[in-house]
Amino acid sequence: xxxxxxxxxxxxxxxxxxxxxxxxxxxxxxxxxxxxxxxxxxxxxxxxxxxxxxxxxxxxxxxxxxxxxxxxxxxxxxxxxxxxxxxxxxxxxxxxxxxxxxxxxxxxxxxxxxxxxxxxxxxxxxxxxxxxxxxxxxxxxxxxxxxxxxxxxxxxxxxxxxxxxxxxxxxxxxxxxxxxxxxxxxxxxxxxxxxxxxxxxx
Ligand SMILES: C[S@@+](CC[C@H](N)C(=O)[O-])C[C@H]1O[C@@H](n2cnc3c(N)ncnc32)[C@H](O)[C@@H]1O
Numbered sequence: 452x453x454x455x456x457x458x459x460x461x462x463x464x465x466x467x468x469x470x471x472x473x474x475x476x477x478x479x480x481x482x483x484x485x486x487x488x489x490x491x492x493x494x495x496x497x498x499x500x501x502x503x504x505x506x507x508x509x510x511x512x513x514x515x516x517x518x519x520x521x522x523x524x525x526x527x528x529x530x531x532x533x534x535x536x537x538x539x540x541x542x543x544x545x546x547x548x549x550x551x552x553x554x555x556x557x558x559x560x561x562x563x564x565x566x567x568x569x570x571x572x573x574x575x576x577x578x579x580x581x582x583x584x585x586x587x588x589x590x591x592x593x594x595x596x597x598x599x600x601x602x603x604x605x606x607x608x609x610x611x612x613x614x615x616x617x618x619x620x621x622x623x624x625x626x627x628x629x630x631x632x633x634x635x636x637x638x639x640x641x642x643x644x645x646x647x648x649x650x651x652x653x
Contacts, residue, residue, distance in 0.1 A: 462535050474549040477534060484507045486510075486555070489540060489558065493510050494633045497525065502630070506554075513538065555592060555594075558584070563598060564603075576607050578613075581616055585617065595649055598645070607648065618651050
């Protein structure tokens with residue numbers, strides 16, 4: 452969009468793209484930080500930011516158009532506790548996001564990669580990815596995962612139980628307030644079923 456200011460409000464521009472970000476420098480307070488990995492247009496992120504002003508949120512997304520939408524929405528809603536980082540997830544978690552800095556990670560409705568030949572791209576099914584997410588969490592931090600794909604879910608569960616990074620916790624609907632994401636709303640409207648996993652570090 453023309454005539455928009457640069458830098459875009461609430462977008463994170465690291466000084467050094469090969470150094471871990473300093474969690475303390477990202478927000479004006481020391482409130483707990485939650486990550487929304489692959490946040491899309493950011494509806495979940497913005498709703499969480501509105502519902503929990505005493506928490507901070509970082510969205511991670513690679514598509515520029517979606518990143519800009521999050522930036523605009525956060526300005527429209529006057530949120531100072533929501534920021535957005537344009538980066539590939541794999542690089543972000545491995546190299547850039549603060550270690551042991553997040554109280555929760557939301558990994559919601561990731562691309563399902565339904566074709567068998569692409570199954571290796573399902574990130575929650577990769578031990579290395581789980582290890583990297585684990586390293587971003589504080590002790591007792593939570594990793595929350597949702598997918599509509601039963602194959603993806605079963606495989607992720609298998610990988611998670613094969614390692615000792617996390618323990619699995621029940622996640623009933625009313626456990627805590629948890630807005631639906633854009634894709635979840637769309638998939639539920641199409642009659643699909645969501646599968647959910649709640650993992651605790653330690
Ligand atoms: C199916 S959408 C889900 C978006 C959002 N979490 C939701 O539930 O509405 C998956 C999102 O992850 C982003 N994404 C996929 N692979 C990514 C990657 N490697 N790095 C960063 N973002 C990625 C896509 O651009 C897309 O916005």
